[in-house]
Amino acid sequence: MxxxxxxxxxxxxxxxxVAYYAQITALAQRVDGCRAAVATLAGYLGNxxxxxxxxxxxxxxxxxxxxxxxxTVRRTGSDGDGETAVRRxxxxxxxxxFAYVPVLALKSLRHPLFVLYCALTYATATQTPVTAAELGAxxxxxxxxxxxxxxxxxxxxxxxxxxxxxxxxxxxxxxxxHPVQLVTExxxxxxxxxxxxxxxxxxxxxxxxxxxxxxxxxxxxxGAFRRRRDDRKxxxxxxxxxxxxxxxxxSLRGPVRPAERPAYAGPELxxxxxxxxxxxxxxxxxxxxxxxxxxRIAREIGRQIDSGIWPxxxxxxxxxLRAWTPTEDIRDPGRWLLGAVLPxxxxxxxxxxxxxxxxxxxQPCKTCAEIDxxxxxxxxxxxxxCTECHKPSRDHLTAGLCATCRPTA
Numbered sequence: 383m384x385x386x387x388x389x390x391x392x393x394x395x396x397x398x399x400v401a402y403y404a405q406i407t408a409l410a411q412r413v414d415g416c417r418a419a420v421a422t423l424a425g426y427l428g429n430x431x432x433x434x435x436x437x438x439x440x441x442x443x444x445x446x447x448x449x450x451x452x453x454t455v456r457r458t459g460s461d462g463d464g465e466t467a468v469r470r471x472x473x474x475x476x477x478x479x480f481a482y483v484p485v486l487a488l489k490s491l492r493h494p495l496f497v498l499y500c501a502l503t504y505a506t507a508t509q510t511p512v513t514a515a516e517l518g519a520x521x522x523x524x525x526x527x528x529x530x531x532x533x534x535x536x537x538x539x540x541x542x543x544x545x546x547x548x549x550x551x552x553x554x555x556x557x558x559x560h561p562v563q564l565v566t567e568x569x570x571x572x573x574x575x576x577x578x579x580x581x582x583x584x585x586x587x588x589x590x591x592x593x594x595x596x597x598x599x600x601x602x603x604x605g606a607f608r609r610r611r612d613d614r615k616x617x618x619x620x621x622x623x624x625x626x627x628x629x630x631x632x633s634l635r636g637p638v639r640p641a642e643r644p645a646y647a648g649p650e651l652x653x654x655x656x657x658x659x660x661x662x663x664x665x666x667x668x669x670x671x672x673x674x675x676x677x678r679i680a681r682e683i684g685r686q687i688d689s690g691i692w693p694x695x696x697x698x699x700x701x702x703l704r705a706w707t708p709t710e711d712i713r714d715p716g717r718w719l720l721g722a723v724l725p726x727x728x729x730x731x732x733x734x735x736x737x738x739x740x741x742x743x744x745q746p747c748k749t750c751a752e753i754d755x756x757x758x759x760x761x762x763x764x765x766x767x768c769t770e771c772h773k774p775s776r777d778h779l780t781a782g783l784c785a786t787c788r789p790t791a
Contacts, residue, residue, distance in 0.1 A: 383404060383407050383408050383411075383482070383483065383484075383485060384407075384474060384480040384481070384482055385400065385403070385404055385407070385480060385481045385482075385483055385500050386472075386474055386478055386479070386480050387478070387479040387480060387481065387504065388445070388478070389403055389451065390481065390497045390500045390501060390520075391479075391501065391504070391520065392446065393520070393522065394445060394446050395440065395441075395445075395451075396437070396440065396493075397493035397494045397496065397497045397521075398429070398433070398436075398437045398493045399437045399440045399441050399451075400493070400496065400497050400500070401427055401437075401488060401493045401496050402423065402427065402434065402437045402438060402441065403441055403451060403452070403471055404483070404485075404488045404496070405423060405426055405427060405488060406423070406452065406469050406470075406471050407471045408485050408488070410469065410470050410471060414468065415468045415469065415470050416468065416469045416470065417465075417466045417467070417468055417469075418466070418469075419466050420434050420435055420438065421434075423438075426489070427488075427493075438452065438454075438469075441471075442454065449472060450472070451471060451472045452469060452470075452471055452472070453469070453470050453471075453472075454467045454468070454469050455467060455468045455469075455470075479504070479508075480504075481500040481501070481503045481504040481507075482503065482507070483496075483499060483500055483503055484559050484560065486559075486560055487499050487540060490538070490540075490561070491535070491538070491540070494521055494531060495531060495534065495535055495538075497520070497521060498517065498520075498521060498528075498531055498532065498535060499535060499540055499541070499557070501517065501520055502535075502541055502555050502557050503557045505555065506555055506556070506557045511548055511549060511552050511554075512552075512555075513552060514528045514529045514532070515528070517531075517532065538561060539558065539561030539562045540557070540558055540561055541555050541556060541557050541558065542555070542556040542558070542562070543555055543556075544556065651673045651676060651677070653676070653680050654680075654684070656683075656684075656687060656693055657680045657683050657684060659693060659697065660683050660687075660693050660696050660697045660700065661679070661683070661700070662697065663697065663700050663701035663704050664700055664704055664715070664719065664723075667712065667715035667718075667719070668715070670715045670716075671715050671716040671719075672716065675716035675720070676716070678716075678720060679716065679719050679720060679724070682720065682724050683696060683724065686724070686726070691726070696724075699723065699736050700719075700723055700724075702739070703722070703723050704723075728747070728750065729749075729750045729753045729754075730747060730749035730750050730753065732747070732749065735747045735749070735750065738750040738751075766778060766779045768782065768783055768784040768786075768787055769782040769783060770783055770784075770787040771784065771786065771787055773786075
């Protein structure tokens, strides 16, 4: 059967979904299509019904190209009873790459090994050299896991690995349509050398308490186990850890945070001549700014010059605001330059208007004045105070008294 490369080679589908696609493709070769129930498909591939439903839902979801890989058609018999749904897989398009694999491989291999078998079959048919790292990326695993799975596939007899037989010392793979040898030996038992022991009956490791391992004198008849520490004879002597750092090699020690912040070792601050010419009116304020702030000021000036504003206009604006602002009011020169001087703000949006004043003469902008006349700024409401209780009120007070203090007839 043909398994498209878009399933096992794109990383968009899990190994289980690829296996169910292959199983349904094999059964769909019948005239009436694949009419096996979900439980039957799960039994063929050795999964539970819930797992099979999850893989089928993954295939029925639209793929990366917007087309699902599996379509399901529900049918009802002539007697009105529901029948098993008919499932069909999405076919191959013209010129699409695929791997031609036997059904026996699907039945015999677990899902990740089946995906690996499809990749090696395609690589062998197209004479494409592959590495363990590439196979690991295909299987969403590391290189070591890919080598282990390749050895497992070779041990089952589905492939033959010719080590270092290809170009640049790569392995070459020979794929078989059926296992070349029968697996007759018993599967390896779990490694329990580092544990308590191997249980042959599949149950608990021990069914009786070992008297030699039980301290009957310190074990209570009922209740929890408790060790008494009144005598404190079991306490170990203190351990000297002062010389630990001296015994550990320097290459194995972790990074140590320095006691103080290291001095700046980068390039010195340099500004272009066009920026220095603009900042000449505030040259006495620059020593009070950090190097980072001066760089930000220089970038803002360069951005305005590149956007079409003349350097002379920026310099005149800085000189005018410097003359208007007393030196004692400039507490943070960098913040003053970046927040109040350099930003171009005007109500009329004219390039020669800055904060309502013309850039060349410093006279008030008539356009901004007309805007203020047409839309006067919001003023605070007038408050009226009671002459007795002095309580404020927005409404006009009769005889200067509020409703509380006003005498009633």
